[in-house]
Amino acid sequence: MHDGENIRIPIGPQHPALKEPTSFSLALEGERILQAGVRLGYNHRGIEKACEERTYIQDLYLVERICGICSHSHATCFCMAVEEIAGTELPKRAAYIRTLVAELERVHSHLLWLGVAGHEIGFDTLLMYTWRDRETVMDLLAALTGNRVNYGINTFGGVRRDVSPEQKAALLKGMDLLEERTKYYISVASEEPTLIERLSGVGTLSHADAVRVGAVGPTARASDVKRDTRKDDPYAAYGEMPFSVITSDHCDVYGRTLVRVGELMESYNMIRWLVNNLPEGPIAVKFPRRVPAGECFMRYEAPRGEDVHYVRANGTDKPERVKVRAPTLANVQAVAHMLKDGYLADMPIVVAAIDPCFSCTDRLIAMADPHSLQPGVLTWEQVRQHGIEWYRRRGVDFTRLNRTFKCGEGG
Amino acid sequence: MALSLFYMLVFPGFLFLVVFALSAEYVDRKLCAKLQNRVGPPWYQPFADFIKLAAKEDVVPMLVDRTMFRYTPIVALAASITSVLYIPIWGPDALFKFNGDVIVVLYLLTIPTLTFFLGGWYSRSVFSMLGAVRSIMQLFAYEIPLYLSILAPALLANTWSLSGMARFYSLHPLYALLNVIGLGVSLVALLGKLERVPFDTPEAETEIVAGCFTEYSGRLLALFRLAISVEMVVGATLLAAVFLPFGLELGAPAAFGLYLVKALAVICLLTLFRTVFARLRIDQMLRFCAGVVAPIAFGQVLIDLVAKRMLAL
Numbered sequence: 001m002h003d004g005e006n007i008r009i010p011i012g013p014q015h016p017a018l019k020e021p022t023s024f025s026l027a028l029e030g031e032r033i034l035q036a037g038v039r040l041g042y043n044h045r046g047i048e049k050a051c052e053e054r055t056y057i058q059d060l061y062l063v064e065r066i067c068g069i070c071s072h073s074h075a076t077c078f079c080m081a082v083e084e085i086a087g088t089e090l091p092k093r094a095a096y097i098r099t100l101v102a103e104l105e106r107v108h109s110h111l112l113w114l115g116v117a118g119h120e121i122g123f124d125t126l127l128m129y130t131w132r133d134r135e136t137v138m139d140l141l142a143a144l145t146g147n148r149v150n151y152g153i154n155t156f157g158g159v160r161r162d163v164s165p166e167q168k169a170a171l172l173k174g175m176d177l178l179e180e181r182t183k184y185y186i187s188v189a190s191e192e193p194t195l196i197e198r199l200s201g202v203g204t205l206s207h208a209d210a211v212r213v214g215a216v217g218p219t220a221r222a223s224d225v226k227r228d229t230r231k232d233d234p235y236a237a238y239g240e241m242p243f244s245v246i247t248s249d250h251c252d253v254y255g256r257t258l259v260r261v262g263e264l265m266e267s268y269n270m271i272r273w274l275v276n277n278l279p280e281g282p283i284a285v286k287f288p289r290r291v292p293a294g295e296c297f298m299r300y301e302a303p304r305g306e307d308v309h310y311v312r313a314n315g316t317d318k319p320e321r322v323k324v325r326a327p328t329l330a331n332v333q334a335v336a337h338m339l340k341d342g343y344l345a346d347m348p349i350v351v352a353a354i355d356p357c358f359s360c361t362d363r364l365i366a367m368a369d370p371h372s373l374q375p376g377v378l379t380w381e382q383v384r385q386h387g388i389e390w391y392r393r394r395g396v397d398f399t400r401l402n403r404t405f406k407c408g409e410g411g
Numbered sequence: 412m413a414l415s416l417f418y419m420l421v422f423p424g425f426l427f428l429v430v431f432a433l434s435a436e437y438v439d440r441k442l443c444a445k446l447q448n449r450v451g452p453p454w455y456q457p458f459a460d461f462i463k464l465a466a467k468e469d470v471v472p473m474l475v476d477r478t479m480f481r482y483t484p485i486v487a488l489a490a491s492i493t494s495v496l497y498i499p500i501w502g503p504d505a506l507f508k509f510n511g512d513v514i515v516v517l518y519l520l521t522i523p524t525l526t527f528f529l530g531g532w533y534s535r536s537v538f539s540m541l542g543a544v545r546s547i548m549q550l551f552a553y554e555i556p557l558y559l560s561i562l563a564p565a566l567l568a569n570t571w572s573l574s575g576m577a578r579f580y581s582l583h584p585l586y587a588l589l590n591v592i593g594l595g596v597s598l599v600a601l602l603g604k605l606e607r608v609p610f611d612t613p614e615a616e617t618e619i620v621a622g623c624f625t626e627y628s629g630r631l632l633a634l635f636r637l638a639i640s641v642e643m644v645v646g647a648t649l650l651a652a653v654f655l656p657f658g659l660e661l662g663a664p665a666a667f668g669l670y671l672v673k674a675l676a677v678i679c680l681l682t683l684f685r686t687v688f689a690r691l692r693i694d695q696m697l698r699f700c701a702g703v704v705a706p707i708a709f710g711q712v713l714i715d716l717v718a719k720r721m722l723a724l
Binding site for chain 1: 446447448449537538540541608609611612615616617618619620686687688689690691692693694695
């Protein structure tokens, strides 16, 4: 691992700082990071390809499972794309309920992030507090949709569940509680010295760099880039709802924290407005099984940033192509930039500050020889043979086991 | 001979310290959980953890130096247990005493950190080596304030023996109030010594996995963890003896009961710090210790020197 005078340290694919497998290779001089390399591709699930094999309604539930945190974002984005191709007009009440769930999702995602950020800088008390409060919004989502995650509220042409007056009251009550707690976190973030010390000046991304690498979501807004799909290209109920885009000119992790906490406060007001102004009417319209030929490119502001879905329909009940660009892919370029010249100790929080979701991002598996770093192609048989020999050199012989496996495979 | 063995193996040595350390670990974990709004573990959890870990297989990586890897945890535990013999617990006199034992105790309490360094360094893994380097850097940062703040009360008492200090402050309990700053400084230094939040950079989980202990497992890891728990109790004992020398003349049972209260109070303070701060970076830690804590410790020395002249001791 020695590289002349510098140490090269692997963070990942398996590392306690990472919640999902990905790989960072850091060249260190003492505690300073000289260079950072990012390698994705440990978590490829082939969802885009799987979408082509399934009907639209099956795909809706599949894309909802792209991400465990922003599941509603992917489902809504896909839904809106397919509805656009089919030319369906969404009932107003359905659009409002979708927006309501979207904002509740943003609240739970940002609270989750705040806890993770606390954990990454060794402030576990913040993690415990925020995740306890997050239960409020999780319970509200469960009451509203029937699920704590992967809500399944969307369907083509509307939503699957209505909001009852009791749920409205519960929502308003929950927002009051969360607003009070969030005000407390704002005071913690602006007064606790070790927290400020660890967050400000860390992972700097200047305004120009944020524009150049195409950062999205809170990462971009913390570098004073006023980029928010909800405002720039309003969808669902965002065009009618009053809200402001939170930005910060700190350009560091502290700024990203302030933006997210500010967005929490903004979301509480949005949820209140939606509950109070929920129009009457049907919650869904009939949607054809076969979608006419056409294509659509849809943008959606997920909690982590702009989520993009591209759908091409060919007139059958299955899409011809589905392409997903999760927000992390747009932000991961910024990470290598932010890590450079920073401290090793800041690496976890800098990576966590973009709120990464690597499994949503992975689109391929690349295998490279770790010594030459030259990409090559191995067949399945070669990979298996390599594994067997690797273990045999270390005194473990899998050939016997392999024979039984092969017998079983035939049957 | 038999009595010395009893002192070393049963009370106040090995057995007592292990039971007290694991109980203190329970208090620490439970209080931390309560402060963080969690339920926390049942009372026997630290004992169960220790037994379970000790029953696991020891995995010794291929490239490590086997001798160093195996013996460092034992040395760490032995050093922290030995140091308690010189600290007065149930009266103004410790089991063993001589003029200069305060230095020996501080020295013995440094040994565990050195073993962390050696254990990490000889693990031959990047994470262990980084943790080892960090723990030795941290050692230089907190050791100076710790020595200064412990030696300042000794200056006032005009003795280099912990028992002598206890005797002096039992006679003049009000003089102990002069050392309040020293208590604060040594609490901060103790946080660094025990590698706890906000000074837990040497084993920062999210950065370098488990630092020096990354390659350790099974019985050896159990010994290391026990050594840290014992070090926490001994550190608290030392602070209680030096800065809270009250009630030592009440007779052995009362003084011993008071000692338990004082040590647990120090441990609760350490737990409180652990829950309200975030982890500092190693450079911030060094700057904080050298720029803020060490000057304050010097201030404590000055206070004691001036007081000594004014009180004509």
